[in-house]
Amino acid sequence: MPTNYITLTRQELYDLVWSKPMSSLAKEFGITDVGLAKRCRAVDVPIPYRGYWTRKKGGYGPPRTPLPKYRGAKPPVAKGHKTPRSLLPPAPEPHVPEEAISILKRDPPPAAKPIPPEHQALDERLRAHPATVRADLRGAHAAIRRTALHLKAQRVKDLDWNRGDRSGPIVLINVEKSSTQRALFIADAILRAADKLNWPFQEPPKDPDPYRPRYRDTPHYGPIWGCIMVEGEPLQITVRERQKQVPHVLTDYEKTSRARGYESHERPWDLAPTGDLRLSLARPDKHVFKTISDQARRRLEDKLPEVLHAMLEHALDEKRWREDRRRAEEAQRERERLENLARERHEAHLKLIAELERQAGAWYRARFLRRYVKAARRQLGGRSIEAKLQQEKVDFFEWAAGYLEQLDPLSATPHHRDQIPRQLPYVAEESALKNTLLRLFGHDGCVPRKMEAAISMGAFVAHDAKQGLEGND
Numbered sequence: 001m002p003t004n005y006i007t008l009t010r011q012e013l014y015d016l017v018w019s020k021p022m023s024s025l026a027k028e029f030g031i032t033d034v035g036l037a038k039r040c041r042a043v044d045v046p047i048p049y050r051g052y053w054t055r056k057k058g059g060y061g062p063p064r065t066p067l068p069k070y071r072g073a074k075p076p077v078a079k080g081h082k083t084p085r086s087l088l089p090p091a092p093e094p095h096v097p098e099e100a101i102s103i104l105k106r107d108p109p110p111a112a113k114p115i116p117p118e119h120q121a122l123d124e125r126l127r128a129h130p131a132t133v134r135a136d137l138r139g140a141h142a143a144i145r146r147t148a149l150h151l152k153a154q155r156v157k158d159l160d161w162n163r164g165d166r167s168g169p170i171v172l173i174n175v176e177k178s179s180t181q182r183a184l185f186i187a188d189a190i191l192r193a194a195d196k197l198n199w200p201f202q203e204p205p206k207d208p209d210p211y212r213p214r215y216r217d218t219p220h221y222g223p224i225w226g227c228i229m230v231e232g233e234p235l236q237i238t239v240r241e242r243q244k245q246v247p248h249v250l251t252d253y254e255k256t257s258r259a260r261g262y263e264s265h266e267r268p269w270d271l272a273p274t275g276d277l278r279l280s281l282a283r284p285d286k287h288v289f290k291t292i293s294d295q296a297r298r299r300l301e302d303k304l305p306e307v308l309h310a311m312l313e314h315a316l317d318e319k320r321w322r323e324d325r326r327r328a329e330e331a332q333r334e335r336e337r338l339e340n341l342a343r344e345r346h347e348a349h350l351k352l353i354a355e356l357e358r359q360a361g362a363w364y365r366a367r368f369l370r371r372y373v374k375a376a377r378r379q380l381g382g383r384s385i386e387a388k389l390q391q392e393k394v395d396f397f398e399w400a401a402g403y404l405e406q407l408d409p410l411s412a413t414p415h416h417r418d419q420i421p422r423q424l425p426y427v428a429e430e431s432a433l434k435n436t437l438l439r440l441f442g443h444d445g446c447v448p449r450k451m452e453a454a455i456s457m458g459a460f461v462a463h464d465a466k467q468g469l470e471g472n473d
Contacts, residue, residue: 014045014067021053044070126312131193131304133185141191143201143226144184146170150223153180169203169226175241176273183239183277189304190237190279191228197308199230204284227284230315238280242293245269281310289314359409366408368440373400380451 006029008016016025017040026033040047046065055062134140137148138160145159147170171187173180191201204227227234248270250258257264277300278293290310294300377397387396405413421432438444 010043010045010067010070013040013043017045017047018064022047044068126197126308127305131189131308133189133301133304135185137181137184137188140184140188141195141201143168143170143191144188147173147187148180148184151180151184153184169201169224172225172236172238173240175239175277179241179273179275179277183241186277186279186300186304187237187239189301190307193304193308194228194230194311199228199311201226201228203227204234204236228311230311231319233315233318234284235311235314236282236284236286238282238288240278240280242274242276242278243271244274246272279307281307281314362407362409366404366411369400369407370404373397373404376451385451 017036019025022033022036026036029036037047045067049065052062137145137153137155138158140148140159142162142165145161145165146168148159149156149166150170151173171191173183173187175183194201203224225236227236229235246269248266248268250266254264254266276294278291279300280288281290281292282288292300292303292307292310384398385396386393387399389399402413402416403419405411406415406419435444442448
C-alpha cells in the first residue's frame, strides 16, 4: 500500500497552482494534471482558467481568481416538524477551519538491479565502447560477410576474404531484400562491439545426449546459426522484419480460374513488409527473452547500447541463477546425506532393539520351560525318564536342562551346534513362529505323552503330529 503523501494547506496549494502550469506541477507530484484538478475542486481551490498562461506569457497581467472560504460539509437537518424558512432567523455563518490537504505522490520507479563489483569494470568498458553502425560491409565482421554471402546481398563480390573466413557460423537474419543491407549493418555493429568486450561469436555449444550418441554425431548440412558467448553464456541474436496484412490482389491465374467457374480458397489478405526491424535475443534453446524493435522516434540503430546492456544483464542473471541452482543442489545433497545418516542410525538402533527383544524372548521362553521341567521333576518325585536321541538313550530332563542353559542368554553355557535352530530358505518367519506357539500351547495336533506312561514303557520317544493319537499312551 503506498504511503508517500505530501501534506499542504489550501493556501499553499492555491499558490502552487497559480505559480506554474498544471502539467508541470502534476509531474512534480507524480500524478496527472486531471487528478490534480480533481483534488483542487474537492477542496474549493480555483485553478487557472483557459488562456491565463498565454496572456501572462505575452506580458499582460491577467487577474487571479480569489481563494474562497472553505465551508466544508453541510450540517445535518433534524427530523420532525419543519418550520417555514421565512420565519427562521438568519443563522450566523459557521466558521470552518481549513483542513490540511494530502496529495498522494507516486513512489519513484524501482531502481535497476545492482551490478556485482566484479562486473563494474565490464560495465564501464561497455559504456566506453558504444556500438557504431558502418555504411560499408568491406571491413565488416567475418560472420556478417558469411551471412551476406548466404543471403546473396548486394555487392557480395566486392567483399575481401581472408583465409578461413568463408567457413563458420552466421547470423540468423530473416528480412526482405530491401532491408537486407540495414539488417547486416546492425548485426555487424553488435558483433564488433562484442569483440571489443571479448564476447566471441562461435558455434552454439553441443548438447551431449548419452542415450543417442550415434544420431547426434551425424554431419550437419546447411548454415549454422552462431551464438555470442557473453561472459561464457551463449546468446543468439535474430534480426527480423515486421510484416502487416494487406488486401489480397488476385493473380492472373486466379482471375482466369474464377472466370471459368472454379472455386478458389485463397486468403483474403497477404503479408507485406513494413521496413521496421526487430532484434530478438534468445537462448540456445530458441527461447526469446528480449525484443527491441524500431519506433517512430527511435530507430534500431540508436538502441544498440540498450541491446548490449540487455545481453550483459541476461548473462549476469544466468550466472546468478546457475550459482543459486548449484547452491540449492548442494543443499539438497547435504540434506539427503543427513537423512541417510539419520536413517542408518535409526536402522542400527532397530537392530539393537531387535537383539534386545530376541534375548528377552529367549530368556522368557527358557524361564517358561524351566518352570515346566521343575514342576515335572517335582511330580515324578526324583524319577527319571529315558529319551531316545537317535541310537543313544539320554535322560530327558538332563537333556532339557542343558538345552535351557543354552537357550537362556544370561547363562554362560555356550551354544551347541546341533541345537541351534536353522531357518530354511523356503520357510517364512511367520510360519516358524506359528509352529512354535502351537507347540507351546498344545495346538499342533499332537497329544503329548503322559509322564507315568513314559516311565512304565521305559523310554520317551518323540513322535510327529502325522501319527495322530494312535499308540500315544
